[in-house]
Amino acid sequence: MSQFEYTHRRKNPLTGDWVLVSPHRNNRPWLGATEQASTESLPSYVDDCPLCPGNNRANDTKNPDYQDTFVFVNDFGALNQQQQTSDTNVTSDDELFTFEAANGECRVVCFSPDHSKTMPELSVDELTKVVTTWRENYQELASKFANIHIFENKGEIMGCSQPHPHGQIWAHQHASSEIAKENSQQADYYARHQTPLLANYIDKEVADGSRVICSNEHWIAVVPFWAAWPFETLVVAREDIRQFGQINDQQAQTLASLLKELTTRYDNVFNCSFPYSMGWHSAPTNLADDSHWRLHAHFYPPLLRSATVKKHMVGYEMMAESQRDLSAETAAAILQKASTTHYKQAQQGND
Known part of the structure; x- marks a missing residue:
């Protein structure tokens, strides 16, 4: 029996959480369905899309005739800076009913004026503009808030109700739960080793190679050893970058190149527009010392066996801990074999 071909648990060092891995149920030659290339083709412009250039949004604000990215304050933001209470520092003294006011700002980032182009279908130059737009907004917001979350929900299956490619x-000011856990775990590791956790981790992944999907001089994407979602990936800066606002122009371009390759491989696994939730984790700006941090992004895609079969985090996953049948190594092998030429482009070349 080779390594890991038995039921075992893996610990996520970033959060302290565990995942139960049962490879005997699924660690065999890949039997997942390969769907026919999707025939659905979205138009580049939709006259009633609230994110397309020149159209009106729900609050009757008209979008400009933008040519690359477009950012606006979310018309239905979960956070705002205008609280209804007169005391924005209100808290509770009861440890069983603890609460605090939460202020903030929510923005929408349209990746392109083209309604039909998702991230892998954008050019590297177009994606570089997305990355620099993220950076500029991060820098601006960091002057007012300690925690800035850049993320994208792609696909209806992930609850995205608007198909025009965009993120948020x-x-x-508050430390979100995931950031608080990652900050604590990374700080503890740094105190013991005097090296950032993710710096050591990617060195070991490069040396092993089995879970590395793509990399360049500044970035690396791996299926993390502790992955909970079927084709989960982790994108990590290879240099000492702690916050998204610290990315320089060259790093922005190489990040765009890596994101294009990674998301293209995703789409080519099942010949479909691969859904996911993706988010960047940066060091909070109010830390006295953030030496333990390394900028990284999580991709959580739900698809398991085909373009229509997803992994449901229910039952044991909700009541106990995450569980997976497809090992991280098998998932990585599938992504490594996926073409870097988008299936739509390949189909056009064969027509």
């Missing part, structure tokens, strides 16, 4: 940026 939420900024607030």
Whole structure:
């Protein structure tokens, strides 16, 4: 029996959480369905899309005739800076009913004026503009808030109700639960080793190679050893970058190149527009010392066996801990074999 071909648990060092891995149920030659290339083709412009250039949004604000990216304050933001209470520092003294006011700002980032182009279908130059737009907004928001979350929900299956390719940026002063856990775990590791956790981790992944999907001089994408979602990936800066606002122009371009390759491989696994939730984790700006941090992004895609079969985090996953059948190594092998030429482009070349 080779390594890991038995039921075992893996610990996520970033959060302290565990995942139960049962490879005997699924660690065999890949039997997942390969769907026919999707025939659905979205138009480049939709006259009633609230994110297309020149159209009106729900609050009757008219979008400009933008040519690359477009950012606006979310018309239905979960956070705002205008609280209804007169005391924005209100808290509770009851440890069983603890609460605090939450202020912040939510922005929408349209990746392109083209309604039909998702991230892998954008050029590297177009994606570089997306990355620099993220950076500029991060820098601006960091002057007001300690925690800035850049993320994208792609696909209806992930709850995205608007097909026009876009992401969001939420900024607030409080440390969100995931950031608080990652900060604690990374700080503890740094105190013991005097090296950032993710710096050591990617060195070991490069040396092993089995879970590395793509990399360049500044970035690396791996299926993390502790992955909970079927084709989960982790994108990590290879240099000492702690916050998204610290990315320089060259790093922005190489990040765009890596994101294009990674998301293209995703789409080519099942010949479909691969859904996911993606988000960047940066060091909070109010830390006295953030030496333990390394900028990284999580991709959580739900698809398991085909373009229509997803992994449901229910039952044991909700009541106990995450569980997966497809090992991280098998998932990585599938992504490594996926073409870097988008299936739509390949189909056009064969027509």
